Amino acid sequence: MRLVVIVLVAGGLAAAAGGMLGTQEPGAAEERGVSVTTPTPVGDAREAPDREPPARDSRDRSTAAPDSDKPRIEWRSSQAVGLPHAGNLERGVKLPFGGVNYFTWDPIQKESPNRGWRRWGTDRLVRTTLRVVRDFAAAHPRAPRIGIGDLSRPRGGDFGPRYGLPGHASHQNGLDVDLYYPRLDRRERAPLGPDQIDPSLSQDLVDRFVRAGAETVFVGPNTDLGGPPGVVVPLVNHDNHLHARLPG
Ligand SMILES: [Zn+2]
Secondary structure: HHHHHHHHHHHHHHHHHHHHHOOOOOOHHHHHHHHOOOOOOOHHHHHHHHHOOOOOOOOOOOOOHHHHHHOOOOOOEEEEEEOOOOEEEEEEEEOEEEEEEEEEEEEEOOOOOOOOOOEOOOOHHHHHHHHHHHEEEHHHOOOEEEEEEOOOOOOOOOOHHHHHOOOOOOOOOOOOEEEEOOEEEOOOOOOOOOHHHHHHHHHHHHHHHHHHHOOEEEEEEOOOOOOOOOOEEEEOOOEEEEEEEOOO
């Protein structure tokens, strides 16, 4: 009898393992989900394949996340295809929903974390962004975590208004990332405008992306943020976040 139970349990485990191994790479499912041709806003049904545990902030909770919940990155060599305004992303890497140095922010639903299908970039973009926020946190231990917004869709391509207003003209080939300026009140959410941002911390974040090799960093024209001409470029609709673009 005991043997039968063991066999049954082992069989169950094998089936579970098979199920896990058989699970498709999330991006593939996501991409199928968002490739519906109807121009309706992205809904819950499309997000279903990308369901993730909620972000945890161990500083606010007594229960630390168990190891199995720690976000892991599936690194692979990515390819940015075409241009930021007309391109695609091959073998992209998904930025985890949050970490000790950053939270992600959904610019459409205005909540954290950002939905998974909005968090794909090249391995270089994800690595560079994580390094910048890590170094920023080390240099400013009292600063709030940095908010990271949209990167690209799992396979890049159109990221326009059908994915939430106002939509992105670029963010198509995994080389673009939005980061919210740190707030003066240290709250971990997107600032509403320039009067809510910490100017020196925000400038430092801009400088770090320039040093990290960004081709362009778009900043809000009302923020007083600056940098090398032609690299740090004022652009409307960037008064609450910077947009860093790596060279292709
Ligand atoms: Zn952007």
